[in-house]
Amino acid sequence: MGWHFHPDSWGKGYAPEAAAAVLDHALHRGLPSVVAVTNPANAASRRVCEKIGLQHLGSTDRYYNTVCELFSVDNPAASAGAGMP
Numbered sequence: 001m002g003w004h005f006h007p008d009s010w011g012k013g014y015a016p017e018a019a020a021a022v023l024d025h026a027l028h029r030g031l032p033s034v035v036a037v038t039n040p041a042n043a044a045s046r047r048v049c050e051k052i053g054l055q056h057l058g059s060t061d062r063y064y065n066t067v068c069e070l071f072s073v074d075n076p077a078a079s080a081g082a083g084m085p
C-alpha cells in the first residue's frame with residue numbers, strides 16, 4: 001500500500017487515518033499480508049507506517065530499482081486459515 005497527498009493537506013493526520021482504514025479493509029477481506037515501502041529519507045512516510053502498525057523489516061532493493069525501507073504486517077486470520085475458502 002502507499003499514500004500521496006496534496007501538500008495543502010499535509011500535517012493534518014489524514015495519511016495515517018486513511019491508511020489505517022485501507023489496511024483494516026485489506027485484512028478483513030483476507031489478504032495474507034500488506035507491505036509498504038518508503039524512501040529511507042522520508043520520515044513522514046516512515047512515521048505513517050509505524051502509526052498504522054506496520055513492522056519495520058529493514059532495507060530492501062526489491063522495489064522500484066532502488067533501496068527502500070520495507071514495512072509489513074501479516075494477517076493473523078489468514079495465516080490461521082480462519083475465514084478463508
Ligand SMILES: CC(C)(COP(=O)(O)OP(=O)(O)OC[C@H]1O[C@@H](n2cnc3c(N)ncnc32)[C@H](O)[C@@H]1OP(=O)(O)O)[C@@H](O)C(=O)NCCC(=O)NCCS
Pocket residue numbers: 002003004005006009010011012013014015016037038039042043044045047048
Ligand atoms: C507522507 C505523507 C503521505 C504524510 O501525510 P500526512 O497526512 O501529512 O501525515 P501526518 O500529518 O499524519 O504526519 C505523519 C507523521 O509524520 C510526522 N512527520 C511529518 N513530517 C515529518 C518530518 N519531516 N520528519 C519527521 N516526522 C515527520 C508527523 O509528525 C506525523 O507523526 P505524529 O503523528 O507522530 O506527529 C505526505 O507527506 C505526502 O503525501 N508526501 C508526498 C508523497 C510521499 O512522500 N508519499 C510516500 C511515498 S513512500
